[in-house]
Amino acid sequence: MxxxxxxxxxxxxxxxxxxxxxxxxxxxxxxxxxxxxxxxxxxxxxxxxxxxxxxxxxxxxxxxxxxxxxxxxxxxxxxxxxxxxxxxxxxxxxxxxxxxxxxxxxPADSAYVATSADADVAGGVVAAQTATIQAGYIAESGAALIEFATPEETVAAVRNGEADAVFADKDYLAPLVDESGGELVWAGADVPLGGxxxxxxxxxxxxxxxxxxxxxxxxxxxxxxxxxxxxxxxxxxxxx
Amino acid sequence: MKTCAQTVSDYAFRAIGYGERLLPRSDFTICEQFTLIGSGMIWNIYFGVIALCTGFFFAVALAVGKSSERWIYRRPSELFIFLFRGSPLFIQFFFAYFFFLSLKKNYAFFDPLTAAWLGAVIVLFLNTAAYSAEIFYGALRSIPKGDTEAADAYGLTGWSRFRRIIFPTMMRLAWPAYTNEAIFLFHATALVFFSAFPARGQKGDALYYASYFADKTFNPFVPYPILAFYFILLTLVVIGIFGVVNRQLNRHLPQAAVPKLRVRPNLIR
Amino acid sequence: MFSYCADPSTLDTFRWLTCYLTTGVHMSFYKSFLLVLALLAVTAPVALSFGFLGAMSARSPMKPVSWLGKGYIAIVRGVPDIAFFLFFVIALDQSFELIKHNIVCPDWTDPIRQGNDFLVCPQAKVPLGTSPEYVHQLYGFLLAVITFAIVFGAFAANVLYGGMQAVPRAQLETAEAYGMTRRQTFWRVLVPQMWVYALPGLSNLWMVLIKATPLLFLLGIEDIVYWARELGGTKTSKFSAYPHPDWRMWYFLFLLIFYLSFTKVSEVVLERVMRRLNKGQATSGGEAMRKEASA
Missing domain, CATH: 3.40.190.10 (Periplasmic binding protein-like II)
Known part of the structure; x- marks a missing residue:
């Protein structure tokens, strides 16, 4: 038992x-x-x-x-x-x-980063990561979208002149801007995206x-x- | 709700920049997926055709170089073939893109190189040249001795010996394997926008649109099979065209002796 | 790793590098090389057996079986491997779970597909939700192996099919004359003979398999390319003790060297195997060896 x-x-x-x-x-x-x-x-x-x-x-x-x-x-x-x-x-x-x-x-802002603060973010070439809300936003804006597979490459594209600016989560870009020694700066106005x-x-x-x-x-x-x-x-x- | 005909007219040439500027963003229909992925195939065909046509000539030169007895021709050809056949295309694209970027930085003349329409074509051209060269080299080595002896007996030398005897026989022997190379080159074009070159203005190849839809609908089971369908179609067309050429190459032989175009993956990436 | 690595920002270049190259992430990077090699070692025989089955069924006198084999070869080979990899793993995983579900939970009444969700009973999960992480990883590895094997099995089937067709008819007729059955002829004459014809194709396939490994990350395996990208990317001092700019170039260079040397080693080994197989064969390769020996 x-x-x-x-x-x-x-x-x-x-x-x-x-x-x-x-x-x-x-x-x-x-x-x-x-x-x-x-x-x-x-x-x-x-x-x-x-x-x-x-x-x-x-x-x-x-x-x-x-x-x-x-x-x-x-x-x-x-x-x-x-x-x-x-x-x-x-x-x-x-x-x-x-x-x-x-x-x-x-809801956080997405932001543009470029090599100069007066970069043409509205009509220039803007880099974004494929399949992000940022890429969708740029596609609908007047700027020419250039898509990369990873966020790393989007920032590299601005550094090497492939794109006028990169558009991504501000929080992701912030440390990169801080440590770039002035090479990268914020450009344009921040855009609130997503919920x-x-x-x-x-x-x-x-x-x-x-x-x-x-x-x-x-x-x-x-x-x-x-x-x-x-x-x-x-x-x-x-x-x- | 748009009709399918309307969708086709809006998006059939979207991949090269004509038609509706914005891609569909909601309520995706099967028709939209078929149209846009098909539109992307324009790029795959473009990459494949240009790289094949140009790569062919370079490959012949490399094959002849590799079988040369002079090391000054042989060594560079061998090295080139090893380098491109020994490394993944993925990594070749990566390095090419970096290299093109640094060229562009120094000379504005090289501007278009970082765009897929030129840069990717160059990489694919070099890649297919290396693979085809190996095929042609193999064929060159198995040319029946009788053929070359006959050429010598007729007093053919140099260029005319190559053009009239060696080259046609080499092509005839290499053709089945070369058909494979062509198929795999077309498959390789799917890598261009996937890992190497950026897509501008949402103009991309078939895989680009397929993954766009997979990402938007969160359902990979529709767009990727559509992509597969298009590629099977393309493969069949390539086999058909190469089959016609094969018959041409062998038209002088008794029909029973014509090697059937058995598509075997002899040299693929 | 080393005691002086506590504050890397103060170190000279050499010491900094020794610390940097022995961090935990780098260890994962080195381990991923072993992972890729292990995957290749497991995949090759599995793919070969898939190929063998495919070739056997393509040769089958029964029409439906032969169509099945030929269809498998034609469809899988007609599609770029990336397209296949992008959806196949999930499909495979779901079909495993569905089969297990039908076996272990026959009384389950809820629908399997609710909207987008794919829901099987908890007991039918593969692996079970309670299993430790390494089981999940092993399962992921297994899925990758199967996917690779299905794709490359189709290529192998094609090569083996060609190899079987290339065995001289006279050999098979002789076997028949000795009174061997179909089955005996197949196993005792055809299969041992076909390798020499199939080997050039198979060695090419091996080279292709090596070069397809950068696509492993699509199958959810953290392979060498995944880590090279991860490690090479820009690191800011906020999140890493070893900040550095974009170093992907160097990592990819390392991968390039790895692939080239792996190819070279494979070439040498396969060349030896070919020589062995050619010994005493009535092919041009065997003929060349005979001449060498008698000269």
């Missing part, structure tokens, strides 16, 4: 384990300061710290998965990981296919979405999110 009880207990235990599945978090690892690989070869960045904190608050076991940007959404809906936390702006297009949590970075950065989830995963939303709420409420944003994006970053 005792044996029987024991084995039922063991069964309940394993069932319990099965319930507490690890949440797999998909990220790109190539977009500082949001997410990148540090010198030690580990994932690092604002979103990694944030993601771990959110998981802690939602009492979830989380695990990080690196995935190429181009296939990051198809792999999410196909179930290879459960969330995307990769500096992904909330847009209507994306929202049709996947769900987003509330944003954890307020802030949020965590992407499958549409059928409402429960997980609620958990993360609650965790983001609590981080917004106690100010830790703002502190984190300032730590990674600098004093001038938009906060809540």
């Amino acid at each position: 005792k044996k029987l009880i024991l084995s039922t207990a063991a069964l309940a235990l394993t069932a319990g384990f099965a319930m507490a599945d690890t949440v797999r978090m998909g990220t790109e690892g190539a977009y500082p300061p949001y997410n990148f690989i540090n010198d030690a070869g580990n994932l690092d960045g604002f979103e990694i710290v944030l993601g771990n904190e959110l998981c802690k608050r939602a009492s979830l076991t989380c695990e990080w998965v690196k995935n190429d940007w181009d296939s990051i959404i198809p792999n999410l809906v196909s179930g290879n990981y459960d969330t995307i936390i990769a500096g992904m702006s909330i847009t209507d297009e994306r929202d049709e296919v996947i769900d987003f949590t509330q944003n954890y970075i307020p 802030g950065v949020g965590m992407g989830l499958r549409e059928s995963d409402g429960e997980l979405k609620a958990k993360f939303n609650a965790a983001i709420d609590s981080m917004k409420a106690d100010g830790t999110l703002n502190a984190l944003i300032i730590e990674w994006f600098g004093e001038n970053a938009a906060t809540y």
Whole structure:
């Protein structure tokens, strides 16, 4: 009899384990300061710290998965990981296919960077990364769009004169401008694009979405999110 | 809702800059995907055809150089062929783009080199020349001894010996393998905008538009099979055209002896 | 790595380089070379067996089987490998999960496709959501191997098919005359004989396989090109102790050297294999060896 009880207990235990599945978090690892690989070869960045904190608050076991940007959404809906936390702006297009949590970075500006402040950003040649909201924006503006596969190449294009300016997330460009020694400068006016950065989830995963939303709420409420944003994006970053 | 005919007239030549300026951005139809990806094929065909036509002559020169007994011709040809056959096209594109950029910085004359229409064609030209040269070289070495002896007996020497005896036989022997090279060159054109050269004004090749749609619809299972469909079509056309040439090359032989154009991947990248 | 690496900004060039080249990311870079080599080593035999099956079915006297084999060869070879890689891994993964789903969760009533989502029961996930990370990575590796093997299997099938056709008819007729069955003829005469005809094509295929590895990152494998790009890109001092401008050029140069030397080594080895196979064969290569030996 005792044996029987024991084995039922063991069964309940394993069932319990099965319930507490690890949440797999998909990220790109190539977009500082949001997410990148540090010198030690580990994932690092604002979103990694944030993601771990959110998981802690939602009492979830989380695990990080690196995935190429181009296939990051198809792999999410196909179930290879459960969330995307990769500096992904909330847009209507994306929202049709996947769900987003509330944003954890307020709608941020995209900005132009050029070698001189009076570069022709409205009618000149503007570089952007393929398949980003920035590329879509430039395609619709009057400027001639030139697309590169990686953000690295878009900035290189300005340095070597292939493009008059590069248009990308301001937060991505800021450290590059700071350290370029005056070679790169801001140009034109900043453009608010997208609905802030949020965590992407499958549409059928409402429960997980609620958990993360609650965790983001609590981080917004106690100010830790703002502190984190300032730590990674600098004093001038938009906060809540 | 646009009709499909309207879509075709708007986007059929979008890849080279004619038609609607903006790409479709929502409610993507199958028709739009077919039209734009097809439009992108213009670039793939352009790259392939130009590189093949120009690369052919360079390849013949290289093959002759490699089989030369003088090291001054042989060594450079060997080195060139090894360099281009031994490295991935991907990396060749990368270096070429860097190289063209630095040329451009110093001399304005080289401006167009960093654009795909010229720069990528040059890389593909060099690449296919190296691969074809190896094929031609192999053919050159297996020319039946009788043929050259006959040429000698007729007193043919130098250029006319090459043009009238060596070259036609070499072509005849190399043609099946060369057909493969042509097919794979067309496949290789898909790499141009994918990894090497920037696309300007959303004018790109078939893969560029396919990945545009895959990115917008988040569904890779429609655009990529369409792309595959176009490439299979292109492959069939290439095999057809090369088959006609093959028959021409072998028209003097008794029909039973004509080697069938067995498409075998002899020398591919 | 070294004790003096604590503050790299103070070091002289040589020491700085020794620190820089031994960071954790660089170790991942070096490991990715092993990964690529391992993948090649696993893929080659798998692709060869796919090719063998393809060639066998293409030769089959049963029409549908023969069409299947020929269709496989024609379709896969007609499509650029990039186009294939871009959607095939996800397709493969989903089909595995679907099959497993039908086996382990026959009572599952929810639809598998809800909008864009692909949902199988949790027990049917491949690998299971509870499995440790290395299982996921192993699975990713496996998917890449299968995808590569399917593509290159089609090429190998074509080469082997040609090799089988090239075996002189007289050999097969002799076998028949000795009273061998079809099956015996195939395994005891055709298969041992075909390699010498197929090897030039196969060695080319090997070279092509080597040069296709830069596309591995499309299959979700962090290969050498992925790391070269990652490491070579501009690093700002904010996020790295080793800031540097765009160094992709040097990393790619290193890759170029790697590929060229790998090709060279392969050429030498394959040349030796060819010599062995040619020994005693009634081909021009075998003839040349006989002459050499008697001279």
